[in-house]
Amino acid sequence: MARSHSSSHTHRDSVPVSPSLAQTLAENSPPVATGADRRLVWISVLAVVIGLVAGPVAKVLLELIHFFTQLFFYGHLSFEPATPAQHHLGAWVILIPVLGGLIIGLMARWGAKAIRGHGIPEAMEQVLLNQSRIPARITLWKPLSSAVSIGTGGPFGAEGPIIATGGALGSLLGQLLHVTAVERKTLLAAGAAGGMAAVFSAPFSAVLLAVELLLFEFRGRSMIPVALAAATATSVRYLLLGSDAVFPMAAVAPAAFQAMFGYALLGAVIGLLSVGVTRVLYWIEDGFERLPLHWMWWPALGGLAVGLVGYVAPATMGVGYELIQAILNAQMGLTALAFLCVMKFLSWSIALGSGTSGGTLAPLFIIGGAIGGCAGLIAAHYVPALLIDPRVAALVGMAAMFAGASRAFLTSVIFAIEVTHQPNALMPLLAGCALAYLVSSLWMRNTIMTEKITRRGVRVPDEYAADPLGQVTVAEVYTPDPVTLNVEDRLDKVRSWLLQGDRQSHHQGFPVLDGQGLLQGVVTRRDLMALDVEPDVEVQSLIQRAPVVVSIHHSLRDAADHMVRHGVGRLVVVEAANRKQVLGVLTRSDILKAHQRRLGEQDTRLRTFSLRGNR
Structure with a gap:
C-alpha cells in the first residue's frame, strides 16, 4: 500500500515487492463497479424485516393514541378509536394538554431529550453528523411520548413520530449487525419509509420522502432496500387495516x-x-x-x-x-x-x-x-x-x-x-x-x-445531481507515455538527471519498469533524493511497496476514491487485461483539470444565458 513517506529516512521500512506482483496489482486496482452484489441482497433482506416490523409498530402507535385519548378525555381504559373533539369536560379540557406537556417534559428530561421536536429533522441530523446512529432508547421513548402528546390533545399527526421510530429501528438493527455507515443510513431510511407507508398506505411517496429528506442520493443500492421495506410495510397495513384509501374522495374529473x-x-x-x-x-x-x-x-x-x-x-x-x-x-x-x-x-x-x-x-x-x-x-x-x-x-x-x-x-x-x-x-x-x-x-x-x-452548523444537501467525476473515464484525461525509470538505473545518474531540471524531470513520481518494459513499482522524487541512501544503488532497491494502479476504463470517481484509500497523489494507468503493461499516469492535477473543464462549460452556459437575458 503506497503512503506518504515520513520526513525521516533513518529507518526506511522497505517492503520487498511480492513475487506474485500480478495478484498484488489486481488488489491495488479499484474494484469493478457492479449494479448489485450479495451485500445488497443482505441489506434488502434486512429492509424487508424492518418493513414487517414497521407495520405492527404503526398499528401499536395508533392504538396507544386511542388509549390515551380515551383515558384522558373520557376516563375509559379502552383502545377504541376516539377524538378529543367529542369531549364533555367543558373548561377542564384546558388542563388536559397541560398535563400532557408536563409528562412530555419529564420524559425528555429523564428519558431521552431527543424525543423533543418534529422527528424528521432529528433523523436527518443523525444521518449527516452521527453516521445514522440513533440511540436505542429512542425506539421506545419517541412513540410513547408522541402517543401521550397526541392523546392529551396535541394537534399533531402520527406520521412524524412513526417515521422517527421506524428510522430508529433501522438504525438500531444496523448498529447491532455492525454494517457500514452507508448501509446503516439505508436501513434508517428503510425504517422511516416503512413507518410512513404503514400509516398512510403510501409506499411510493414513502420511498420518495426517504430519498428527498434522508438518503440525499438517488441510486439503486439505497432505493431498492427502501422500496422493499415500504412495500412490505404497506402489505402488512393491508392485512391489519385494509387497503382502502386513507382519505377517500368521490372521483374527480380531469382538470379543465x-x-x-x-x-x-x-x-x-x-x-x-x-x-x-x-x-x-x-x-x-x-x-x-x-x-x-x-x-x-x-x-x-x-x-x-x-x-x-x-x-x-x-x-x-x-x-x-x-x-x-x-x-x-x-x-x-x-x-x-x-x-x-x-x-x-x-x-x-x-x-x-x-x-x-x-x-x-x-x-x-x-x-x-x-x-x-x-x-x-x-x-x-x-x-x-x-x-x-x-x-x-x-x-x-x-x-x-x-x-x-x-x-x-x-x-x-x-x-x-x-x-x-x-x-x-x-x-x-x-x-x-x-x-x-x-x-x-x-x-x-x-x-x-x-x-x-x-x-447548529449542519449543512443539508438540497440538490441531487450526477457526480461529474463519475461521468468521465481515466482514458479521457490521463497522461500517456509517462517518464519511466528502469530497475537497473543507478541512483547517482538518476539524481544528476533530476538536478538538470529539464521538463521531464519535474514529475513527483516515476513508474519503474523491468527489462521487458513491465511495471515493477513506483518511486517518488523524495525517495530518489533521500540523503540516507547510497548513490551507487539501483533504483530497484528503492521500491518499497507494490504500485497503486488504475485502468483506462475506470471513472475519475473510482480513481479519486482509490487515491484517498491508498494515500497517494498519482496512479499508474495500466492495461485492464495486463496490469503490468503501463499506459500512462493519472495525477490529482489531471482530475482537477477535468473538473475545471466541466465548470468552464457550466460558466459558459451561464454567461450565454445572461447575455441573452440582457438583450
Whole structure:
C-alpha cells in the first residue's frame, strides 16, 4: 500500500515487492463497479424485516393514541378509536394538554431529550453528523411520548413520530449487525419509509420522502432496500387495516385547461404562505428559548395554548385525520374552513415551538387543505368560468403547503394521489406543488425540516445531481507515455538527471519498469533524493511497496476514491487485461483539470444565458 513517506529516512521500512506482483496489482486496482452484489441482497433482506416490523409498530402507535385519548378525555381504559373533539369536560379540557406537556417534559428530561421536536429533522441530523446512529432508547421513548402528546390533545399527526421510530429501528438493527455507515443510513431510511407507508398506505411517496429528506442520493443500492421495506410495510397495513384509501374522495374529473391556471396560482400563493408558516414556527421556538425557565417546563406552556384553543375550537385537538377527510370532500363551509385554519395553525405552532413531541405533516395538510378549500369555494362562486373544483383545490392546497414548507416536491405530489386514489388530480398537483416549491425557494433558504439543524452548523444537501467525476473515464484525461525509470538505473545518474531540471524531470513520481518494459513499482522524487541512501544503488532497491494502479476504463470517481484509500497523489494507468503493461499516469492535477473543464462549460452556459437575458 503506497503512503506518504515520513520526513525521516533513518529507518526506511522497505517492503520487498511480492513475487506474485500480478495478484498484488489486481488488489491495488479499484474494484469493478457492479449494479448489485450479495451485500445488497443482505441489506434488502434486512429492509424487508424492518418493513414487517414497521407495520405492527404503526398499528401499536395508533392504538396507544386511542388509549390515551380515551383515558384522558373520557376516563375509559379502552383502545377504541376516539377524538378529543367529542369531549364533555367543558373548561377542564384546558388542563388536559397541560398535563400532557408536563409528562412530555419529564420524559425528555429523564428519558431521552431527543424525543423533543418534529422527528424528521432529528433523523436527518443523525444521518449527516452521527453516521445514522440513533440511540436505542429512542425506539421506545419517541412513540410513547408522541402517543401521550397526541392523546392529551396535541394537534399533531402520527406520521412524524412513526417515521422517527421506524428510522430508529433501522438504525438500531444496523448498529447491532455492525454494517457500514452507508448501509446503516439505508436501513434508517428503510425504517422511516416503512413507518410512513404503514400509516398512510403510501409506499411510493414513502420511498420518495426517504430519498428527498434522508438518503440525499438517488441510486439503486439505497432505493431498492427502501422500496422493499415500504412495500412490505404497506402489505402488512393491508392485512391489519385494509387497503382502502386513507382519505377517500368521490372521483374527480380531469382538470379543465382554464382551471390549471387557477391551481397553479393557488400553489404559488400557498408557497408564499408556507414561508410565513415556517418563519412563525421558528420565531415562536426562539421565544421559548429566551424564557427564564428550564426547557422541561416549556411543553406544559405549549399545552396551555393547545387547551385554550381547544376549548374554543375542539376540532383542533388530536391527529385531525377526520378533518382532512372533511376538507377534501368539501364538507365544510367557507367560514368553518377559515376558522379551522387559523385555530389549527395557532395551536400547532405554539405547541411544536415549545419543544414537545409531535409531527408536522398532518397539521400542514390541514392548514394547506383549509386554505385551498377556501380558495376553491371562492373561485367556484365568483369565477365559475374557471371550472375550479373546491375538492381538487383543497387537495392542491394540502400538497402545496407541504411542498413549500419541506421542499419534498415529488413526495408531496405522489402522496396526495396515493392517500386519495385520485389519479386525475395529477396535473393540478404538479402545477400547484411546482409553483409552491419555486416561490418557497425564492423567499426562504432553509425549510421547516432543515432550519433547526442548519442553525447548529449542519449543512443539508438540497440538490441531487450526477457526480461529474463519475461521468468521465481515466482514458479521457490521463497522461500517456509517462517518464519511466528502469530497475537497473543507478541512483547517482538518476539524481544528476533530476538536478538538470529539464521538463521531464519535474514529475513527483516515476513508474519503474523491468527489462521487458513491465511495471515493477513506483518511486517518488523524495525517495530518489533521500540523503540516507547510497548513490551507487539501483533504483530497484528503492521500491518499497507494490504500485497503486488504475485502468483506462475506470471513472475519475473510482480513481479519486482509490487515491484517498491508498494515500497517494498519482496512479499508474495500466492495461485492464495486463496490469503490468503501463499506459500512462493519472495525477490529482489531471482530475482537477477535468473538473475545471466541466465548470468552464457550466460558466459558459451561464454567461450565454445572461447575455441573452440582457438583450
